[in-house]
Amino acid sequence: MSKLKIFSGRGNRPLAERIAKSADVQLGELEIKNFSDGEIWVKYADNIRGDDVFIIQSTQPPAENLIELLVLIDAARRASARRVTAVIPYFGYARQDRKDQPRVSITAKLVANLITAAGADRVITMDLHAPQIQGFFDLPVDHLYASAIFTDHFRKKKIPMLAVASPDVGGIKMARSYAKRLEAHLILIDKRRPKQNEAEVMNIIGQVEGKNILIVDDLIDTAGTFCNAAKALKDHGALDVYGACTHPILSGIALEKISQAPIKSIVVTDSVPVNVNSERIEIRTAATLFAEAILRTHNNQSISSLFDVDKG
DSSP: OOOEEEEEOSSSHHHHHHHHHHHTOOBOOEEEEEOTTOOEEEEESSOOTTOEEEEEOOOOSSTHHHHHHHHHHHHHHHTTOSEEEEEESSOTTTTOOSOOSTTOOOHHHHHHHHHHHHTOSEEEEEOOSSGGGGGGOSSOEEEEOTHHHHHHHHHHHTOSSEEEEESSGGGHHHHHHHHHHHTOEEEEEEEEOSSTTOOEEEEEESOOTTOEEEEEEEEESSSHHHHHHHHHHHHTTOSOEEEEEEEEOOOTTHHHHHHHSSOSEEEEESSSOOOOOOTTEEEEOOHHHHHHHHHHHHTTOOOGGGOOOOOO
16 A cells, blocks of 8 residues: 655645644645745655555635645656645635635636546545535536534534524535534525625524524634524524634624624634634644544545534
């Protein structure tokens, strides 16, 4: 069997170090630098000929993180790695997954094409904005879910009268999965988005009054959707409002919005670097989940048990 090698780009080095430690594998040595004009240059310091190479790189903004991943994949392929797996804890551009208005790009498909063209043999990622993005790739995609991390967290809290809410129709399957595992009621928030990065809550479906509510979502960007949902739930008689979000992008004034919203706490993963000093935000690492997926992939074992999602 070929040797397992794990490398990390600069997109989320702390998570990569935790993954390598959990897998009991030392991170491989890379040289990555930028020329004075910003152009990215990489070199594998280790010999990877015939090896099973895993490249860990989240593709959150800036776009250089995506370009760096592509360059790392290409360099590994040209260094004669036997197999190259792109481990993408956060898959950027996933929100642009359809042509919902004239003259726009389906950028998620474009990014999938770029990763394939760069020479990746396989992709491992977590909580895509739309699970069907897996079908954009012409190569195997292992789609992991953070629900195992979050449900254990909230089971230990033993929150009484708990209900799980989806902040929009697109997240109903995820919310149903959480509700089933936490033996909680299910609530749906129907929202209208006047324009990009703005959300307006319209209707709430389900029993809210007298309930503690857990809002689950795949990402928080500007926090508008999340905070508007929390306010609407409180206005309808909710007790405490909690949050669970896989990817804490937290752009713009997101932290300020969260600090002013009626939210008790939000638990997030470290799929992207999180440098916040907020008592309301708790971080749970996804390192063990990714380490297990990498080891099973390397050993040609099934990882279907890691796909912790409701099939109904």
